[in-house]
Amino acid sequence: MKNTGDKGVVISIRGLVQKVGKRTVLNGVDLDLYRGECLGVFGLRGTGKTTLLHAALGVDRIKSGNIEIWGQNIAKSQAYKKKLGLVTQQPSLFADLNVAENLDLFRVIKKAPFERLEDVIQRLQLEDYLHEALPSLQVGVYQRVALACALLNRPEILIIDEIIRDIDLESRSIILQVLEAYLEEGNSCLCGFSNMEHVHYLDRVAWLDDGSIHIYSPDEAENLWRELNAVIPKKRGEQDA
Amino acid sequence: MRTMLNIANYEVRHILKDRVAFAIVFLAPLFYAFLMGSVYFSAAINDVPFALVDLDHSLASREVVNVFSSGQHFKINPEIDSYEKMETAMREGIIRGGIVIPEDFSQKLSQKQGTEVLAVYDASNLLWGYNVRKFAYEGMDEFNRRYAAAYLQSMGMHPTQSDEVLNMVRCSIMTWYNPTYSYINFLYAGVIFIILHQLGLLGITLTIPREKEGNTWIHYLASPLERWQIIFGKSLPYIIAGFFNYALLLWFAHQFILLKIEGSILLILLLGFLYTCAIMFLGFFISLYAENSLQISRYLILLSIPIFMISGYTWPRYRIPGVIIAISELTPFTWMAEAFRKVTIKNLGFPDIAFNVLGLIIMIIIGIGLSFTFRKDREPVAGDKIRVNGGLEYPRRV
């Protein structure tokens, strides 16, 4: 999924400060998402991945800072939302509707044409699940539906949060294929993750720690993670021995 | 427009799939109208448990007894024949009123002295008190009339002559609009409107909390939808259902509870439409800013009876302090209930309710205006919160 892109900035975040309740979660974050790249936001639970993604998306009001999408301040115009796709970490599909109804309602919400339905159903191989109720779906299929909903409006920016954390392998490969094809069309993707397993699908990693960000290449990130992890078992092992 | 209709379509599906919402929107209004209708079905208070304490046992006193025991106002309790018994029975609610005829009643009458009859009634509950007082006065009036006629005839007057004396100045008392003194005509329309008001609000205020609690609201925020598409799309099904309920309940009231509905159908429909819209846009606004659905249910339901009582619908309006009137005018109910009474009970035309119509229209405009205050972003929400009472309530640190 390596993609260098033509360096056009899609999302530009400057000095983002965000508080949840009274806790300052993001403390002056600068981040750029380039056209055609897949940027991963890495952080452990509670470090503010989701907070960052939701702020970048414009659904959360921010305390201070400046976010621009395609050079437009997101506080000023919501035109960018036409070209946006979102998969959230928490399940957020309409639990009372079945798969087909969910897709159709998302089509309405995203003002996408009817024909798109067939395309996303086919790509994510959802034909067999169309009439199933959401609560009965496996996590993997649920995530495929969520991604299908996100792709309905042919987004140019896709924001996905923990989409393949712990799902079945078949769904995993379908989702990765779809994402690869999506990026090849020159679109960009911002994704939150907390597991290094698929880090090599990413172009860059934004490591989120203590409210600020460091940019690494996937290899650097993986090495760093290994180093950090190495500390723990060693100590234990020493103690055990 | 198409998008808005599509949103409305899915809102209907949400309602149909949510048992509670379905009950609130479609079943509860008629059920409560039926329940309340059966409470007030008798419309008037008759057969008041009553005591006739005749200490005189004369021909004249029996005449008084006759006047009170005929007709359907009173149900005489024959066991109570002394003042003491009457006192206990009144205290225990066995009777709600009584007449005491003194021992020297006939004696004084024959001596052409004035005599007194005592009427007592239970004023601890004024529904009894007011009615018994009225019935007692009517009874005594009747007795005095009969007695005077008999007296004059005993003096040798011809019936037509005595009639002439008695009816020289005849005051004819006419009660307009509600000659039967029916409590249905007085109360029931208001009851229906409070049902529509509260259940309407309860239904529509669930719409946004449902999305927020299901975590789906974020997709609306992240969507390119215009705010008006969300507001009108989500309100439309409730407005249609609300108007349908309005028509259904009025039909039910008129057909089965015998509520008097006169006046122009067009005006009634206009009022219903405005009333429904005013409720729904107000409800949408509440829905946007409400903390969660449990909270709304609690507050809204608690407000039902106060809204009814302070509106001036039962206790005369100009006897209520201005502050309270001002508060009551914040609800569509106050405007509607007054206008509806004018149209259906008093049979008045548009000019007489123009002010109320204007009030409702202003409420609609305010409701829409307030609904448009919502922004398509939100305060960041924490993922995990403490839950108290298993609800969706997040206590602040104390």
Next chain:
Amino acid sequence: MNRMLRLFYAFFRREFTYIWRDRGLRVVLLVMPLLSLLLFGLTYRTQVLTDIPTAIADLDHSAQSRAVASDIKQAENLDVVAYYNSYEEIKRAIEKGEVVVGVVIPEKFGQQQELRRPTRVAMIIDGSNMVYAINSSVAVLQVVRTIEVKSGVKVLLAQGEHMQDAKNALMAVNFVDEPWFNPTINYAFFLVLGLVLNIWQQCCTLLSAMTIIGETGTRSWVHLKSSSIPLFIVFLAKILAHLVIFMATVAVLYGLCFEVLHLPLRCDFGKLMLFTLGFAVAMHSLGTLISSFARNSADASRIVMAIAVPAFVLSGFTWPLEAMPQVLAQVVKWLPQTGFFQGVIFLTMKDASWTYMSQYYFQFLLFALIAYALSMVFFRLIPQNTR
């Protein structure tokens, strides 16, 4: 035993913390009853309905018609606010609700009387508001009596009767009316206490609806359930904590009602509190019953309110049970609210005897036993959601 007591106390205390932290419930319990007291107290501030707005249209302008007008003007409870010159104007004023009673004295009223021809005065009452209409009708009846007797006496005097005889003939029986228990026919005495207690009752039911679901609906329930703590202690502590809160809030309300608003309290205060406690237990058992099978606390709240709100109207407080259809009256008799609202009036206004009140105590007790027993059954039968 000591351990049990300590456990009980721990959960008893925890319940107060819980309620305090539930901001919505806190507001509901602390603010709503007081707010409603303020609201209703103000609404019925005038308390008695006197001075019914009346208009007179004297189309005759004779000495006789003026005499009638002055009779009306002197009538108790009628307040003549306008004089008009036509029937149309009176009609308009009634339509607009400016006056409630309209009197029309016809043309040639005096002349007809001189000629000894019967004549009529029209008394119109606006019946659209019953509170007004029913009071007006009594006031009008009284003044009508005066007018008619006066005219009759005049005729008899002309025929040579003595004044006293004539009067006795026409108004032989004087009518004295005594409103018992509420001598001034005070509307506020009748309604305010009931309305305020109704709001209190609804607020408390909301709390009682949390008894079981408020525990089993939380994530921490799994710990309680898997612990060795006897659950009945937990729930007993909850119930007692709730009852303490119910009684504390109602004591404040009673204090304000009787001391500040001076609503009548003819019975011993302790007697009233005991009766209220009886009701509180019955009401709490109803909430508990519902909380034992509701899916979540929001549903539990809705269901209890679906019962508690109409219960006030069904209780016979605003519309007598005797005037309801028999079937309905028999059913609602078993709602604790019915006994409470009936009983409260009997106690505060009439100081009813213990023997009389015992029927209500019996109802409360029976209701509470059945409801608590059923909640226990449901609690055992319905599997709890342990996330």
